[in-house]
Amino acid sequence: MKSTNNKIISAKHINFxxxxxxxxxxINLEISSQSVTAFIGPSGCGKSTFLRLFNRMxxxxxxxxxxxxxxxxGENIYAKGVDxxxxxxxxxxxxxxxxxxxxxxxxxxxxxxxxxxMGDKQFISQRVETSLRSAALWEEVKDKLxxxxxxxxxxxxxxxxxxxxLAVEPSILLMDEPASALDPISTARIEELIVxxxxxxxxxxxTHNMQQASRISDQTGFFMMGELVEFGSTKQIFTAPxxxxxxxxxxxxxx
Amino acid sequence: xxxxxxxxIAFGAFRLLSLAVMGILLWILGFIIYNGAGAMSIEFxxxxxxxxxxxxxxxxxxxxxxxxVVCSMAFAFPLGVMxxxxxxxxxxxxxxxxxxxxMTNNLGGVPSIVFGLFGMSLFVNTFGFGDSILAGxxxxxxxxxxxxxxxxxxxLKAVPDAYRSGSLALGATKLQTVRRIVMPAAxxxxxxxxxxxxxxxxxxTAPILFTAAAYFLPQLPHSIFDQVMALPxxxxxxxxxxxxxxxxxxxAYGTALVLVGIVLLMNAFAGVIRRYFNNKMKTx
Numbered sequence: 001m002k003s004t005n006n007k008i009i010s011a012k013h014i015n016f017x018x019x020x021x022x023x024x025x026x027i028n029l030e031i032s033s034q035s036v037t038a039f040i041g042p043s044g045c046g047k048s049t050f051l052r053l054f055n056r057m058x059x060x061x062x063x064x065x066x067x068x069x070x071x072x073x074g075e076n077i078y079a080k081g082v083d084x085x086x087x088x089x090x091x092x093x094x095x096x097x098x099x100x101x102x103x104x105x106x107x108x109x110x111x112x113x114x115x116x117x118m119g120d121k122q123f124i125s126q127r128v129e130t131s132l133r134s135a136a137l138w139e140e141v142k143d144k145l146x147x148x149x150x151x152x153x154x155x156x157x158x159x160x161x162x163x164x165x166l167a168v169e170p171s172i173l174l175m176d177e178p179a180s181a182l183d184p185i186s187t188a189r190i191e192e193l194i195v196x197x198x199x200x201x202x203x204x205x206x207t208h209n210m211q212q213a214s215r216i217s218d219q220t221g222f223f224m225m226g227e228l229v230e231f232g233s234t235k236q237i238f239t240a241p242x243x244x245x246x247x248x249x250x251x252x253x254x255x
Numbered sequence: 256x257x258x259x260x261x262x263x264i265a266f267g268a269f270r271l272l273s274l275a276v277m278g279i280l281l282w283i284l285g286f287i288i289y290n291g292a293g294a295m296s297i298e299f300x301x302x303x304x305x306x307x308x309x310x311x312x313x314x315x316x317x318x319x320x321x322x323x324v325v326c327s328m329a330f331a332f333p334l335g336v337m338x339x340x341x342x343x344x345x346x347x348x349x350x351x352x353x354x355x356x357x358m359t360n361n362l363g364g365v366p367s368i369v370f371g372l373f374g375m376s377l378f379v380n381t382f383g384f385g386d387s388i389l390a391g392x393x394x395x396x397x398x399x400x401x402x403x404x405x406x407x408x409x410x411l412k413a414v415p416d417a418y419r420s421g422s423l424a425l426g427a428t429k430l431q432t433v434r435r436i437v438m439p440a441a442x443x444x445x446x447x448x449x450x451x452x453x454x455x456x457x458x459x460t461a462p463i464l465f466t467a468a469a470y471f472l473p474q475l476p477h478s479i480f481d482q483v484m485a486l487p488x489x490x491x492x493x494x495x496x497x498x499x500x501x502x503x504x505x506x507a508y509g510t511a512l513v514l515v516g517i518v519l520l521m522n523a524f525a526g527v528i529r530r531y532f533n534n535k536m537k538t539x
Binding site for chain 2: 055057060062085086087088089092093095097099100101102111112114115116161164165168
């Protein structure tokens with residue numbers, strides 16, 4: 001783990017295109033480690049695209065192109081010869097809808113370890129337990145580790161996906177609207193979890209829920225039409241936004 | 256006439272027609288069982304034909320069909336599955352994918368007798384395999400390849416993309432994702448495709464006519480370079496070109512019954528495998 005004021009992520013003059021569509025326009029920002037950064041903005045503003053830059057998930061979409069510099073722990077992750085599989089081990093991701101594999105609870109968490117060739121049987125079962133504990137799911141599933149992951153509720157499934165991501169010990173966790181498909185109680189549990197995980201991980205979260213952003217994040221970025229309109233401490237963004245667009249959005253005037 | 260009675264009449268007609276479809280199938284099955292059951296005996300299933308094929312059994316034809324099915328699937332199944340994986344999971348060039356798809360679809364439209372002719376020219380003559388299990392199986396394999404590719408493709412496409420992105424996001428390679436996530440999830444449907452393929456080739460006559468099938472062989476094949484008797488061809492011979500067609504009628508129906516029975520049995524077996532995978536992968 002890096003020291004607190006180290007910039008674990010920096011984006012410099014990022015432009016991103018889906019074929020002809022200019023999805024991200026000259027984005028610049030830096031993120032310290034062990035913090036929670038929220039990205040808000042209307043649908044289609046580019047915030048999810050921006051999030052997916054950092055584990056190169058956008059690579060899976062044909063016809064995308066990036067310009068600018070994208071640094072993770074000081075490494076240009078779009079340089080030639082970067083191993084995306086290794087990058088994705090370091091930069092974990094939790095998706096909008098819980099997407100456990102059609103395997104047992106245990107195997108879901110062990111999967112990342114297995115594909116990365118990490119450890120023997122004993123190591124794996126230990127790591128599965130610690131990951132499930134970190135994701136606040138252990139007590140609920142310890143007696144049914146070998147049952148299908150789909151026997152769990154939606155909220156539990158999402159925490160399982162968080163445990164699955166934690167198992168390979170990433171330093172950064174990308175979360176793309178992780179609670180948008182969940183009920184309020186499950187959402188609250190995920191939020192508590194995010195705040196707790198901040199001690200060990202750098203978390204980037206995209207959310208449509210502005211209360212959520214203000215509750216859990218340290219800094220907030222507001223995106224609109226592919227531009228990062230404003231980026232600053234969450235307190236400042238929500239109490240004294242510098243830009244009128246930001247103010248209009250967070251006060252619910254549009255979006 | 257009001258909407259309600261229109262609906263009653265329409266669905267009544269649909270029900271009648273679907274029952275008719277079922278009826279036809281049952282009729283064929285009943286017809287074959289009725290005519291073929293008389294020929295059925297342990298001897299019929301375990302001995303070779305004799306007395307110009309009016310007596311004896313069909314054991315060599317059963318074994319021959321079994322060999323042809325197994326060998327052609329051993330060739331077509333891996334090839335077809337791997338092509339389907341390439342097309343759906345790897346190929347990034349849309350034009351190439353489209354060309355491959357058009358090719359396989361057209362391949363599937365080629366009449367089976369043309370496959371027979373092609374197989375004879377390539378495998379029997381050019382490669383010098385002669386009339387043999389090998390030549391026949393390769394021909395059958397080519398015939399069935401489009402179906403295997405198509406059903407595997409559909410099976411792979413039915414696997415949610417969320418599984419793939421979930422796996423890749425954990426640092427798994429594409430190959431690991433295919434092997435550990437996509438293939439197991441697609442397996443029940445791939446097995447169904449396998450069932451369809453086996454059913455189709457065990458009944459094909461034209462492709463083996465010039466490449467593998469023997470009119471009469473008193474003994475079993477020793478290697479894949481031997482000719483074999485096969486059920487569909489044997490049926491054809493008994494019904495059209497035996498020395499005494501009337502006397503071999505019973506054997507012909509018996510052969511038909513065995514052929515249908517084998518296909519149904521294979522389907523049931525594949526169904527068991529499919530259920531096993533489904534239970535293992537249950538997502539309820």
